[in-house]
Amino acid sequence: MRNPFGEMFRGFGAVFYKEALHIRRDQMALFFTLIIPLLQMVLLGFGIDTNVRQVRTIVLDENNHVESRELIDRLRNSDTFRVIAYAHTDRELNDAIISGRAKVAVKIPWDYSDQLLKHDTAQVLVLIDGSDSSVAGQTINVATAIGLDESLQRVLGGRQALPVEMRPQLLFNPDSRSPNFFLPGLTAVLLLNVTTFLTAFAIVREKEKGTLEQLFVTPVKPLGLMFGKILPYLGIGFGELCLILLLMVTAFRVPIHGNTVLLLVLSLPYLFVSLSIGLLVSSRANSQSEAMQLSFLTFLPSIFFSGYIFPRDTMPLPFYIISYFVPASYYINITRGIILRGAGIMHLWRDGLVLLGMGTGLILLAAKRFQKKVIAT
Amino acid sequence: MVTQVPSNSAPIRAENLTRRFGDFIAVSGVSLRVEKGEVFGLLGPNGSGKTTIIKMLTGLLPPSGGNAWVDGLDVRTHSEAVRERIGYMSQRFSLYDDLTVAENMQFYGRIYGLPAERLRKRIEAIVALNGLEPYLGRLAGKLSGGWKQRLALSCAMLHEPKIMFLDEPTAGIDPVARRQLWDLIFDLSGQGITFFVTTHYMDEAERCSHVAYIYYSKLIADGTPEALKALPDVNPPGTRRVEITAPEVTRALRMVREMDFIRSATIFGQSIHALVDDRFDVDDLKAQLAQSGIIVSEIRPLQPSLEDVFVALTYKHKAELEAVNA
Numbered sequence: 001m002r003n004p005f006g007e008m009f010r011g012f013g014a015v016f017y018k019e020a021l022h023i024r025r026d027q028m029a030l031f032f033t034l035i036i037p038l039l040q041m042v043l044l045g046f047g048i049d050t051n052v053r054q055v056r057t058i059v060l061d062e063n064n065h066v067e068s069r070e071l072i073d074r075l076r077n078s079d080t081f082r083v084i085a086y087a088h089t090d091r092e093l094n095d096a097i098i099s100g101r102a103k104v105a106v107k108i109p110w111d112y113s114d115q116l117l118k119h120d121t122a123q124v125l126v127l128i129d130g131s132d133s134s135v136a137g138q139t140i141n142v143a144t145a146i147g148l149d150e151s152l153q154r155v156l157g158g159r160q161a162l163p164v165e166m167r168p169q170l171l172f173n174p175d176s177r178s179p180n181f182f183l184p185g186l187t188a189v190l191l192l193n194v195t196t197f198l199t200a201f202a203i204v205r206e207k208e209k210g211t212l213e214q215l216f217v218t219p220v221k222p223l224g225l226m227f228g229k230i231l232p233y234l235g236i237g238f239g240e241l242c243l244i245l246l247l248m249v250t251a252f253r254v255p256i257h258g259n260t261v262l263l264l265v266l267s268l269p270y271l272f273v274s275l276s277i278g279l280l281v282s283s284r285a286n287s288q289s290e291a292m293q294l295s296f297l298t299f300l301p302s303i304f305f306s307g308y309i310f311p312r313d314t315m316p317l318p319f320y321i322i323s324y325f326v327p328a329s330y331y332i333n334i335t336r337g338i339i340l341r342g343a344g345i346m347h348l349w350r351d352g353l354v355l356l357g358m359g360t361g362l363i364l365l366a367a368k369r370f371q372k373k374v375i376a377t
Numbered sequence: 378m379v380t381q382v383p384s385n386s387a388p389i390r391a392e393n394l395t396r397r398f399g400d401f402i403a404v405s406g407v408s409l410r411v412e413k414g415e416v417f418g419l420l421g422p423n424g425s426g427k428t429t430i431i432k433m434l435t436g437l438l439p440p441s442g443g444n445a446w447v448d449g450l451d452v453r454t455h456s457e458a459v460r461e462r463i464g465y466m467s468q469r470f471s472l473y474d475d476l477t478v479a480e481n482m483q484f485y486g487r488i489y490g491l492p493a494e495r496l497r498k499r500i501e502a503i504v505a506l507n508g509l510e511p512y513l514g515r516l517a518g519k520l521s522g523g524w525k526q527r528l529a530l531s532c533a534m535l536h537e538p539k540i541m542f543l544d545e546p547t548a549g550i551d552p553v554a555r556r557q558l559w560d561l562i563f564d565l566s567g568q569g570i571t572f573f574v575t576t577h578y579m580d581e582a583e584r585c586s587h588v589a590y591i592y593y594s595k596l597i598a599d600g601t602p603e604a605l606k607a608l609p610d611v612n613p614p615g616t617r618r619v620e621i622t623a624p625e626v627t628r629a630l631r632m633v634r635e636m637d638f639i640r641s642a643t644i645f646g647q648s649i650h651a652l653v654d655d656r657f658d659v660d661d662l663k664a665q666l667a668q669s670g671i672i673v674s675e676i677r678p679l680q681p682s683l684e685d686v687f688v689a690l691t692y693k694h695k696a697e698l699e700a701v702n703a
Contacts, residue, residue, distance in 0.1 A: 010490070011487075013487060014484055014488040015488075017487065018476065018480075018484045021475075021480055022475060025475045025476070209469070209471070210467055210468070210469035210471045211471045211473060213437070213471065214465070214466075214471035215488070216437060217460055217465040217467075218485070218488045218489060219460050219461050219490070
C-alpha cells in the first residue's frame with residue numbers, strides 16, 4: 001500500500017508541520033536566533049584586525065645627527081611604527097618595554113654617524129616585546145627591511161638602480177583587510193552555532209516533556225522524525241546565511257568574487273551536517289543544559305582545527321589529521337574559495353561531496369541511536 | 378501482510394513476561410489475559426514494574442523473557458504493527474504546550490496517517506464526546522490538568538484503536554476531573570474498546586472490571602474485584618470482617634488490637650475495620666471498651682475492600698519470600 005521508501009520516512013509531514021508551528025509560535029526565540037549571530041559578526045568583524053599597524057615605539061637617540069634623525073624618520077614613515085616618546089637613558093628605554101607602554105624600543109648609539117662615515121658597520125639596537133607573537137614577527141620584518149634598505153641606499157650611493165627587485169603581489173585580498181579573511185570563516189562557525197543548537201534543543205525539549213516517548217509509540221519512523229525535525233531548521237539556517245552574507249557584503253564591504261548562487265547551493269550540505277550534529281547531540285543529551293555543553297564541545301574543533309583562526313598547513317600533524325574530520329574545514333574552503341578567490345564548482349565539488357557524505361552518515365547514526373537508545377530509557 | 382493468531386485470542390495476553398535491567402529484575406514472570414471490552418486495572422506501589430509492563434506491551438521495550446500478544450500480534454516481532462493498533466497515554470501529559478488543542482489533535486492524527494477528511498470527522502466525533510469544543514483554539518499549556526488529560530486521551534485515540542494503554546492517567550488531577558475521565562473510559566469500553574490502566578488509587582481499582590496487583594516485579598493477584606475479595610487468603614477460615622463504630626477511634630483501636638480474638642484492625646474514617654476469628658463476641662468487645670468509657674454505637678459485618686485484599690496478599694507474599702530466604 002505504501003512504497004518502502006515513503007515508509008522509511010513515515011511521519012515526516014506531520015513532524016514538519018508541528019515543528020513549523022513551534023517556530024511560528026515562538027517568534028521571540030526566532031528573532032534572537034537570527035539576530036545574535038549577526039551581532040557576533042559585527043563585534044568580531046569590527047574588532048579583529050590582525051594587521052600590525054602603528055606599533056607603539058620608543059626611541060633613544062644617543063647620536064642625534066642628521067643620519068640618526070633620517071633613520072628615525074624612516075621608521076616613522078612606515079605604517080608599522082608610531083613613535084610615542086623619546087628616551088634619554090637606557091633605563092627609561094627598558095622601563096617603557098617592561099611596563100608595556102611601548103612594544104618596540106630603538107636605540108641608536110652615539111657613534112652611529114661616525115661609523116657610517118668610516119664605512120664601518122653601524123649598529124642599531126631594536127628591542128621587541130615578544131609577548132605578542134604576531135606583532136613581534138611583523139616588527140622584526142619591517143625593522144630588518146628598513147635596515148637593509150638603508151644599507152643598500154648607502155652602498156649604492158642612492159643613484160644606481162637595484163639589480164634585483166622582488167615585486168610581491170597579494171592576490172584576492174590586496175589590501176590585507178582582516179574582515180575579508182575572517183568573515184568567510186566566521187560564517188561557517190556562526191552557522192554551525194545556530195543550527196546545531198536549534199536541532200539539539202528541538203529534540204531534547206521533547207525528551208524533557210515526555211512527548212518523545214509518546215512519539216515512539218506512534219508509527220513514526222526515526223528517519224521521518226529526523227528529517228521532519230531538521231528541515232524547518234534548514235530553512236532557518238539558510239535564511240541566517242543570507243543575512244550573514246548580506247551584512248558581510250554591505251557593512252563590511254567584502255565582495256563575493258565568485259558565484260553567489262553556487263555559494264548558497266554549496267552551503268546546503270554544510271547546514272545538513274551541522275543539523276545532523278545537533279540531532280546526534282540530542283540523542284545523547286537528556287536535558288537542555290547537557291545539550292548546550294555537548295554542542296559547545298563540537299564547536300571547539302570547528303573553531304581551532306578548521307583553519308578559521310590558525311592555518312591548517314602549519315598545524316602539527318595530529319591536528320592536521322583531525323582537521324580533515326572537521327566539517328567546517330571543508331566549508332571554510334568553500335566560503336573563502338568563492339568569496340575571496342572566485343573559485344567555481346570545478347574547484348569545490350569535492351568539499352561539497354565530503355560534506356554531503358558526512359551529513360548522511362551522521363543522520364543515519366542519529367536515527368540508529370534513537371531507534372535503540374531512546375526507546376530503552 | 379501480518380498474520381494474526383485466531384480471533385478467539387484475547388486483545389492483551391502475556392505469558393511469563395520478564396524484563397531485566399542488568400542485575401535488576403523489573404518484571405518477573407508476569408502472565409495475564411485481558412478480554413475484549415474489559416477495563417483492566419494494574420495496581421502496585423511505585424517502582425513495582427507497572428510502567429515496564431506497559432512499555433513491553435506497547436512495543437517500547439523488548440521483553441527479556443516470556444511472550445506477549447496485543448491484538449493477536451507478538452509484541453516482540455510485530456512491535457510496529459502493534460503500535461498502529463493501540464492508543465497509548467504516558468504517565469506525563471505528553472502534549473505540546475505551545476500548540477492549540479486542535480493543532481495537537483491534528484498532529485497526532487497526521488502521525489497515524491489519517492487522511493484529511495477522516496481526521497476532520499474523527500476530531501469532530503471526539504470533541505463531541507469529551508466536550509473539548511470550547512477549547513479548540515486554546516493553547517494546550519493553558520488547559521487545566523483534567524482537560525489536558527482528556528486532550529491527551531483524545532490524541533491517543535484519534536486513529537480509532539481498539540486497545541488503549543493508560544499509564545497512571547489520573548495522577549495529579551482533581552477528583553471531579555478524575556471521575557469525568559473514568560466516566561469517559563467506561564463510555565468507551567461500552568463501545569468495545571479494551572483498556573489497560575495503571576493506577577495506585579484503590580477507588581479506581583474498585584471500578585475496574587478486572588484488576589491485578591503487582592508487588593516487587595511479581596503479579597500476586599489477578600481477577601475480578603469480587604473474585605479477589607472472595608479469595609481464601611483474604612478470608613482465612615474461621616474469620617470474618619466487622620466494622621466497629623465508636624467515639625475516640627484511635628484510643629479504641631489501641632484497645633481493640635489488644636483483644637485476643639482480633640487478628641488485625643485499622644481505622645477507616647470514624648470506624649474500625651477488624652478481622653476477627655470465631656471466638657469473637659460482640660458483648661465481650663462492647664464490655665471491654667465500656668470499661669474505658671468508650672460506648673460502641675454500632676458493630677456490623679463487612680465485605681473486604683480491595684485494599685484489604687492487597688494488604689492480605691502482600692503479607693502472604695512477604696511471608697513466603699522470607700520462608701524461601703530462610
